[in-house]
Amino acid sequence: MRKITIALAIAVAASALLLTPGIALANFAIHGGYxxxxxxxxxxxxxxxxxxxxxxxxTDPDTLVTGSGSALLISTADETFEFCLTCHGDDAAGAAxxxxxxxxxxxxxxDIGQPLNGGGFxxxxxxxxxxxxxxxxxxxxxxxxxxxLFSTGAGPLIVMSCSSCHDVHGSSxxxxxxxxxxxIRVGGYEADNTPTPYVISNEPGYPSAGWSLHEQGAIxxxxxxxxxxxxxxxxxxxxxxxxGISGWCRAxxxxxxxxxxxxxxxxxDADGYFTGTVDPEGAYDANDGFGLVTRxxxxxxxxxxxxxxxxxxxxxxxxxxxxxxxxTTWDEAWVDCxxxxxxxxxxxxxxxxxxxxxxxxxxxxxxxxxxxxxNSSALLRLDDRGVCQECHNK
Amino acid sequence: xxxxxxxxANRAPEAEPLxxxxxxxxxxxxxxxxxxxxxxxxxxxxxxxMLADPTVPTVDIFGRPGTPKFAFSVTGSEEDPLQRPVSVxxxxxxxxxxxSLAGRVSVFHHGGSPVRSIGEDRLEVPLYTAVDPTGExxxxxxxxLAAVLAFSTADGSFVETITPSYEGTxxxxxxxxxAVEAADDGSLFVSDIASEHRVWHVERDGTIxxxxxxxxxxxxxxxxxxxxxxxxxxxxxxxxxxxSRRLLEFGPGGTLVRLLPLGRLIRGFDVVLxxxxxxxxxxxxxxxxxxxxxxxxAGSEVARFGGGGTGGGQLSFPNDVVVHAGVTWIVDTGNAxxxxxxxxxxxxxxAAALWxxxxxxxxxxxxxxxxxxxxxxxxxxxVRAAVSPxxxxxxxxxxxxxxWGRVRLYVAPSAGDPPHAETLPLIEMSPVSRSDVxxxxxxxxxxEEQAETLSIALRVRMLVTEDETLxxxxxxxxxxxxxxxxxxxxxxSEGTQHSGGELSE
Numbered sequence: 001m002r003k004i005t006i007a008l009a010i011a012v013a014a015s016a017l018l019l020t021p022g023i024a025l026a027n028f029a030i031h032g033g034y035x036x037x038x039x040x041x042x043x044x045x046x047x048x049x050x051x052x053x054x055x056x057x058x059t060d061p062d063t064l065v066t067g068s069g070s071a072l073l074i075s076t077a078d079e080t081f082e083f084c085l086t087c088h089g090d091d092a093a094g095a096a097x098x099x100x101x102x103x104x105x106x107x108x109x110x111d112i113g114q115p116l117n118g119g120g121f122x123x124x125x126x127x128x129x130x131x132x133x134x135x136x137x138x139x140x141x142x143x144x145x146x147x148x149l150f151s152t153g154a155g156p157l158i159v160m161s162c163s164s165c166h167d168v169h170g171s172s173x174x175x176x177x178x179x180x181x182x183x184i185r186v187g188g189y190e191a192d193n194t195p196t197p198y199v200i201s202n203e204p205g206y207p208s209a210g211w212s213l214h215e216q217g218a219i220x221x222x223x224x225x226x227x228x229x230x231x232x233x234x235x236x237x238x239x240x241x242x243x244g245i246s247g248w249c250r251a252x253x254x255x256x257x258x259x260x261x262x263x264x265x266x267x268x269d270a271d272g273y274f275t276g277t278v279d280p281e282g283a284y285d286a287n288d289g290f291g292l293v294t295r296x297x298x299x300x301x302x303x304x305x306x307x308x309x310x311x312x313x314x315x316x317x318x319x320x321x322x323x324x325x326x327x328t329t330w331d332e333a334w335v336d337c338x339x340x341x342x343x344x345x346x347x348x349x350x351x352x353x354x355x356x357x358x359x360x361x362x363x364x365x366x367x368x369x370x371x372x373x374x375n376s377s378a379l380l381r382l383d384d385r386g387v388c389q390e391c392h393n394k
Numbered sequence: 395x396x397x398x399x400x401x402x403a404n405r406a407p408e409a410e411p412l413x414x415x416x417x418x419x420x421x422x423x424x425x426x427x428x429x430x431x432x433x434x435x436x437x438x439x440x441x442x443x444m445l446a447d448p449t450v451p452t453v454d455i456f457g458r459p460g461t462p463k464f465a466f467s468v469t470g471s472e473e474d475p476l477q478r479p480v481s482v483x484x485x486x487x488x489x490x491x492x493x494s495l496a497g498r499v500s501v502f503h504h505g506g507s508p509v510r511s512i513g514e515d516r517l518e519v520p521l522y523t524a525v526d527p528t529g530e531x532x533x534x535x536x537x538x539l540a541a542v543l544a545f546s547t548a549d550g551s552f553v554e555t556i557t558p559s560y561e562g563t564x565x566x567x568x569x570x571x572x573a574v575e576a577a578d579d580g581s582l583f584v585s586d587i588a589s590e591h592r593v594w595h596v597e598r599d600g601t602i603x604x605x606x607x608x609x610x611x612x613x614x615x616x617x618x619x620x621x622x623x624x625x626x627x628x629x630x631x632x633x634x635x636x637x638s639r640r641l642l643e644f645g646p647g648g649t650l651v652r653l654l655p656l657g658r659l660i661r662g663f664d665v666v667l668x669x670x671x672x673x674x675x676x677x678x679x680x681x682x683x684x685x686x687x688x689x690x691x692a693g694s695e696v697a698r699f700g701g702g703g704t705g706g707g708q709l710s711f712p713n714d715v716v717v718h719a720g721v722t723w724i725v726d727t728g729n730a731x732x733x734x735x736x737x738x739x740x741x742x743x744x745a746a747a748l749w750x751x752x753x754x755x756x757x758x759x760x761x762x763x764x765x766x767x768x769x770x771x772x773x774x775x776x777v778r779a780a781v782s783p784x785x786x787x788x789x790x791x792x793x794x795x796x797x798w799g800r801v802r803l804y805v806a807p808s809a810g811d812p813p814h815a816e817t818l819p820l821i822e823m824s825p826v827s828r829s830d831v832x833x834x835x836x837x838x839x840x841x842e843e844q845a846e847t848l849s850i851a852l853r854v855r856m857l858v859t860e861d862e863t864l865x866x867x868x869x870x871x872x873x874x875x876x877x878x879x880x881x882x883x884x885x886x887s888e889g890t891q892h893s894g895g896e897l898s899e
Contacts, residue, residue, distance in 0.1 A: 042657065043639065051683070051702070075682035075711075076702030082728070086659070086681055086711060087637075090519050090537065091480045091494035091727070093572045093587060094620050094637055094659075101519065101538060105570050107589045112568065113540060123495075 044083075045072045052077050057163075059180040064272045066183075079133040080161040084168075090122055097228055099344060110229035117231045117320075118175075119342035119379075126369055126377035128345030130160035138182075138252035139373050140286075158182055158252060165343075170217075172197040172210040173248070174234075181251035185272035186243075189213065198243040202232040202325060210237065231320035235334050236301065242274075244322060246300040246336040250274065255284060256337075260296045288372035289360040298335075304391070305331035313391045319381065340387040341379040348377040354384040419773055426766050433763025440757030460737040462686075462699045462722060464707030468506040468732040476500060479725045481522040481662055482732055484718040485529050488547070491725070491732055492520040492534060499523060499534055501550070504721075506734070512550040516543060522623070522662070522714070524576040526598075533582060535571040542571050542584055556582070557600045567602065569594070573634075575624040583624040583631060591618035593633055606633060608648025616642065616650060622661045623714070632676070634660045641676060641693075654693035658683065662714025662725065677722060679712040686715050686724055686735075704729055777801045777885055779856035781821065782847045782864060783809035785878045789858065790818050792882035801885050804854065806846030819886075824850045838867045848873075 052073035059066045077083040087094030096106035102120020104110040121128045130136040135157035142156055158164065167178045172187040172195035179187035186198045187210070195210030205223035212220055236244030242257075250257045251274070254265060262282030269275045283292040304313055304321065313331065319340065321333035355367040370376040380387055388394070454460075468489065470476040478495035488509060489502040499512040499520060513520065518538035525532055531553060532545045544553040558567040573585040573593075581603060585593045593606040607616035619637035626632070630651070631644045639659060643652040658680045666675040666688070674691040684702035686709075689695050700709040710728025717723075722735040781789065781803040789803075798819035807823055826849045834852075835845035844864050848871075851857035857868045858881045865875045876884065 039639075043637075043659070076684055077711075082711070091478060091521060091713070092661075092681075093521065093537070093622050096587065098537070103538075105537070105540075105587060112570065112588055 044074060046074050047072060050074060052083065054078065054080060054083065059183065064180070064183065064185070064268060080163045081131050081133060084162045102344060104228045109226045114229040116228055116344070117342075118344040119346055121345045124347055125345040126348055126350065127374065127379050129165075129343065129379070131162055131344075133159060133161045136160040138254075140253040140255035142254060170211060174199040174201045174206070177248060180272070181248065184251035184268065184274045186248045186251050188272075197237055198248045199245050200234045200237055202234045202323060203227050206232075206234075208234070208237075231338070233320055233322040233336070233338055235322045235324050239324070241301040244301055244334065244336050245338050249337045255295070256297060257300060258297060259299055261294055286373050289358060300336050301334055303332050303334060305329075311393060314393045317391050319387060319390050335391070340381060342381055343379070346377045346379045346381065348380045348386075349383045350377050350380075351384055422769065422772065426769050429763050429766035433760045433766060436756050436760025437764055440754055440760060462697065462735045462737060465721070465734045465736045466506060467706065467726070468502055468734065469730065470500055471508045474500065474508065474511060476730050476732070478730060479713075479727055479732055480520065481714040482716050482723050482725050483523045483525045483532070484716050484721075484723055485525050485547075486719070487529075489723060489732070490523055490525065490532055490547075492523045494519045494521065494537070499532065499545070502732075510550050512545050513543065513552065516552050521571075522573045524574050524582075526576045527578055527580060533574045533576060535574045535584065537570075537572070540568075540570050540588075542574055542582070556596070556598070558584075558594060558596050558602055559600055561601050567594075572620070573622055573624045575626055577626045578628060583626055585618070585621040585624055585633070587620055591621060593618070593621055593624055593631075595631075604648060606631065606644055606648050607650070608644075623663050625663065625665045627665060627667060632663070632665060634663050634678075636660055641678075652691075654689070656687075656689070656693070658687060661712075662716075664715050664717045666717045677715045677717050679715040679724065681711050681713060681727075684709040684712060684728075686712065686722065699735070700724070707733070707735075709733070774800070777856070778804065778854040779858050779876070779881070780804050780806075780824070780847050780850035780854055782806075782857070782859035782861050783843065785858050785860050786818070786821070788860065788878035789882060792879050793818065793886040796882065796886035798886050803858065804850045806843050806850065808843045808846055824853075826850060840864070840867065 050070055050072040052071065052075050054071045054073050054077060055068045056071040057066065057068040073083060075083060075086070077086075085100065086092050088097055088099045090098060090100035096104055096108070097116060098105055098120070099116065099118070100120055100122035102116050102118070102122065104112065104114055104116050106112060110116075119125075119128075121131050136159075137157055141158070162168075163178075165178060165181065166176045168176065170176055171179045172189060173179065174197070177187070177199055179185065179189075188196050190196060193213045195207075195212055197210030200206065200208055200210060204225040204227075205220075207220040207224075211217055233245065236242075236247065240247075246257055254276075255263055257263070258278055259280070261278060261280040262284045263276045263278050264282070265274065265276040267275055281294050284295045285292045286295060299307075304317060307313065316330035317333070321339050322336050323333045327333065350367070350370045352364045353362055354371065355365050355369060356362040356371050357366040357368065359372050368375050370378055382390065468476070468491070474496070476491065476496070477493055479500075480492045480494045482492075483490040487504075489504060490512075491500045491502065493500055496514075497517045497520065498514040499517070501509040501512060503509060512532065513534060517534060517536050519536055521535045521537050523532060523534045525547065530547055532547050533542055533556070534545065535542050539555075542556045544556060545551065546553055558569055559565055560567075568588060569584070569586040570588040571584045572587055573583070575583040577583060577595075580598050582596050582598065583593055583606075584596060585591070595603040595605060597603060607618070618633070618635050620635075621633050622636040623634040624631065629646045633642045633644070635642055636659060639656050641654040641656055641660065641663065642650060643654075645651040654676075656678065658678065659682045660678045661681050663676055663678045666677055675696065676689050676691075678687045678689065680687050680698075683698075685698045685700040687695060688697040700707065700712065702708060702710060704710065708729075709724065709726050712724050713727040714725040715722060720737050722737070724733045724735065726733050777800060779801070783805060786805070801819035803819050803821045804824035805821055807826060809823075811823070826846050830849045831842065831845045834840060834848050835842060838845070838848070840848065840863070844861065847857070847859070848864060848868055851868050851873045852871060855872070856874045856876070857865070858876045858878060859865055859868070860877055865877075868875050
């Protein structure tokens with residue numbers, strides 16, 4: 001009887017350990033670096049009297065087990081963006097990074113009054129990522145582009161808020177970009193807490209191996225000098241072509257790292273990473289009138305030098321390419337998503353053939369501010385197709 | 395003994411199960427009593443919570459005991475509604491509200507009717523505002539322009555941009571102004587988040603007088619973290635150091651007089667000073683708790699009111715508060731309006747609490763439960779049943795000495811005049827549709843009298859009969875069928891003279 005009791009106790013204890021969601025690990029990034037006697041936690045949280053219904057959703061990077069619970073936030077904000085904009089908003093003077101106007105308002109970590117690297121979400125935008133908690137379909141998301149009753153060229157709906165992309169308490173990635181996005185692991189930590197980031201930076205003092213946890217993270221944070229107005233994008237860790245910001249964006253924009261055809265997401269491997277097969281002739285419906293045909297895409301995570309054709313690329317390219325400190329020539333740089341696009345919002349204007357309603361019968365300025373499928377400026381950095389000309393000099 | 399034997403008086407009462415109908419009735423009554431009790435308890439508890447709401451205590455702030463009471467909201471005109479109000483300045487004649495989304499200052503009468511807009515062609519993201527002591531100029535900080543602009547209050551015309559510079563130099567200070575306050579002597583206090591967060595004290599022409607925290611002064615080193623509001627009275631200056639969640643008071647020469655840790659994200663605030671020498675209170679707009687908090691000069695909380703929501707008297711991310719002539723003006727940013735609260739007398743506490751807080755979901759649910767006795771009306775319904783002629787004598791026997799209450803029986807016309815007996819419930823002859831009867835008789839192969847009885851039973855959904863054929867057809871049509879004994883058990887209360895022993899076989 002005693003053996004059975006002991007065995008039962010062990011089984012219960014083991015079950016509790018296995019079924020309990022992973023603990024929240026403090027990290028040292030933008031919203032981190034708290035000291036042991038900090039009062040900063042109380043700035044946003046209440047342990048026993050939280051009044052906000054906002055949930056803390058969590059995907060364990062190792063097991064991909066999801067969980068949620070109250071975020072224990074003060075305020076009665078029922079959308080994440082409301083809470084974040086209490087400091088980062090246009091009229092809320094609580095942070096120098098004003099993500100509505102998209103302006104940095106200090107001279108401490110950037111140029112005062114200059115645009116944020118990610119742009120802003122506010123008025124006068126010609127496109128922006130959804131941030132108000134609405135459901136949103138990522139262009140190129142999904143596996144076939146025909147998800148849902150009607151073909152939309154986009155994948156399953158994703159709830160989009162600030163916390164869909166950012167982990168307020170830190171991650172292994174640059175700019176507290178989440179380690180798990182849309183159920184796909186895009187960063188995180190090994191069992192021994194070694195960071196495995198997808199996105200790193202060349203900013204002074206940035207830990208190129210990714211943000212460490214705990215005391216080591218605090219040491220790294222002390223040396224870090226972020227720059228919110230001048231991009232210093234880095235190539236992927238170990239120059240892994242499946243990572244970098246492009247690999248991170250692929251968590252939602254599934255198809256856009258495929259040069260041609262489709263990527264069929266098989267699932268995630270034992271570590272939670274994206275696993276898929278590429279069919280170079282696979283058909284994809286982008287909802288642009290051409291239907292289910294093979295799609296061809298601009299390469300990403302490739303060196304500019306690979307595309308020095310009969311007419312050289314502009315030397316040097318002015319767009320924010322991704323580099324490594326060890327690069328010796330400009331054309332060693334990678335082109336990735338952020339080379340041409342901003343992450344928050346764009347004010348670029350689309351005109352002429354960059355503003356077409358029907359791609360099968362393009363007529364200048366017949367569109368509503370862009371081309372299919374987004375019909376907007378698609379977060380592009382420059383007017384019309386200035387981003388093309390910046391490199392190709394046609 | 396028959397299987398439908400009537401209960402007898404010589405049986406032990408405790409051994410007799412109640413008839414099903416009465417069991418159901420008793421259960422209904424018990425459920426209603428229980429539900430009503432729960433409802434009363436819940437409603438009483440919620441009413442007690444509202445009436446005893448500690449957030450609206452009686453406080454002597456304006457020289458008389460009172461409590462904050464929501465009066466009305468200012469939302470702008472239909473053509474130009476407030477979109478995202480940020481701050482408010484109040485004079486004896488006007489209420490000035492900055493609107494960061496609309497890019498203008500909306501001007502209202504004290505009653506809330508719009509007067510005009512200011513700065514639509516100049517302002518981009520106006521933040522805080524203040525009126526100079528003469529009432530002639532309105533100062534507005536603009537986040538996008540990184541400037542403080544002066545407008546005429548008389549006609550709303552733009553006067554000039556105030557550019558800060560040190561006396562004797564042409565070097566203009568690059569600042570990112572947030573809070574703006576007009577001092578009694580015409581100078582300005584402007585908080586700046588550009589680099590080292592500080593509060594500049596400048597002349598009206600922009601000449602820098604000094605700054606807070608003052609350099610070289612004795613005392614603890616002070617570092618501001620996004621100071622969002624500044625107020626001054628005479629030589630006393632108060633600064634809301636928002637992200638540090640504290641309020642600081644400075645005296646002459648910029649010396650730190652008092653530091654109040656508040657633990658709240660305070661954006662705008664106002665100093666409530668009823669008269670010279672009276673105790674000072676602070677009205678604080680707490681953006682996260684959606685409340686206005688009144689604290690004493692010593693930092694202790696004396697009242698808080700508002701609370702999150704969209705209803706009258708509820709707030710969403712309030713960003714500024716001004717107390718003027720006994721009226722508290724609250725910028726309800728998230729709800730795109732400015733609320734006016736009066737300082738009501740103590741007798742209005744309950745009304746104010748009810749209006750501002752409102753019942754909780756528990757209260758609403760409890761109020762619904764209190765209505766549960768209405769379900770007892772179900773017991774007053776009349777029991778109506780068709781009865782076949784052969785069942786009538788048996789009903790008479792089974793109900794000997796009993797009381798039928800609200801039972802009404804209907805008999806077929808072909809059965810002849812219904813019997814009249816004191817022991818029977820009221821029996822009436824019911825008219826029937828001949829075509830229905832003919833149809834029923836044909837479809838179910840019934841005699842005319844059977845068909846008439848079934849026709850009535852289909853209408854009243856209940857039948858008392860000993861006719862097995864009729865009972866089978868009626869059950870198949872969804873009619874509740876009783877034999878006389880069971881019907882008497884269900885619906886006839888037992889009489890004292892009844893002796894079921896006579897019915898024994």
